[in-house]
Amino acid sequence: MYWLINGKPPLWIIGFSNLLLYFKFLLFFRVFEPFGVYFVLILGVAKNIYIFLVILTFIIFGFAHAFFIILRPTNDDKENDPFNLATKYNSINPDGTINPTPTLIQLPNSNTNMFDWFPTSILAMYLILTGDSGSLSSWTYRETPTMTLLLVVFTFFTTIYLMNLFIGLLSKAIEDYDKHEEFLLQKAKVIMEIELFYIFPCQRKNKDYFPDWIYYDVPANEVRRLINAIDNNQTEFDIHTPIISEKLRKLVNIPEPVNGKESNEELKQQIKNMQELLNKFIKNSNGSKNDKIKE
Structure with a gap:
């Protein structure tokens, strides 16, 4: 659109447009399970660790500010001026001594x-976090002890400690999202997005796309497992908890959950009735009492 209205766009717009286009192509693979599983891990893990990334960002900003104050050139301190930090080349005299006056000076850059x-201080701290300390190569560690101390503290608490902690958090988050149910949930969200934004009203009225009833074949043991998990509050749902009908509970032979004071009273009454029946059985039966209790 920019090209049609204003002519050829800047190269950075073309570059980012192509990059986003590749990302868009990747999103099309979300509905296929071999690819969708990795999308679930990438997006789910990012949601779990974003607080850690915020903390790490503040730490990087803090150290970047400290290095910025110490190493920036000022009117009183010319040692940090880029021209004084640039690489200098000295010539050698015929007698083998080195001429103290530099013969060549490499022009400094940003x-x-x-x-x-x-x-750029923030960028330099990010590069140090990844193991690239080239931004500090213009200074010597002996002559700048404050810089050396900050570097040691930063590399220990971030590169060594926090990065290993970050890897541990990633492993735990991957275990939480490496489930088939998470892929099915993502696939359902993609279908919902298609139904809302990518089809016409006439298609929404098509009974082949949106039937009044949808039937599923589910193993009975899976239904029992899900109902027990819902009754024991061991599941989480984004919208609302499914409604389990009484007919379905009778079909899979799972009673209503015992909750509340009235349900507890009913349970106590049932236990009392069972005790009375057991006593009658023992009383009306031959043999020793202990044998009958064991039976």
């Missing part, structure tokens, strides 16, 4: 001192 601008 990467010579990444801590003279706060946004």
Whole structure:
């Protein structure tokens, strides 16, 4: 649209458009189980660990600000000026001594001192987090002890401690979302999105697409397992808990859950009746009492 109205767009728009287009193609594979399982893991894990990423972001910003204050060039301190940090080349005299006056100086660029601008300071700390400490190569560790101390603290608490903790959280989140039910839930959301935004009203009225009744074949043991999980509050639903009819409970032979004071009274009465029946059985039966109780 930008191209048709304003002519050829900038290259960065073309680059990002192509990148987003590939992401869009990837989303089409969500409904296929071999690919959809990985989408469930990627999106589900991201939801679980985003708080950890927020904490890590604040830590990176804090250290970036500290390095920015220490290593930025100021009017009083010219040592951090990019021209003073640039690589210098000295010539060698005929007698083998080194000329103290630099003969050649490499022109500095924006990467010579990444801590003279706060946004590049943040980028430098991110690179250090990934193991690239090239942004600090212009300084020596002995002559800048404050920088060395901050670097040691940052690498220990983030690269060593927090990153290993992050890997542990990823493993736990993957175990929680590595389930077939999570893929089915994602597939249902994709179908819902299609029904809401990608079909016409005439298609919504088509009984082949939207029948009045839908029948499912489900093994009885799976139904019992789900009903028991619902009764014991061992399941979570995004919208509402399914309604289990009395007819379905009788069909799979699962009674209503025992909840509330009235249900407890009924249970006590049933236990009392069973005790009375047991006493009558023992009284009217031959043999020792202990044998009958064991029986």
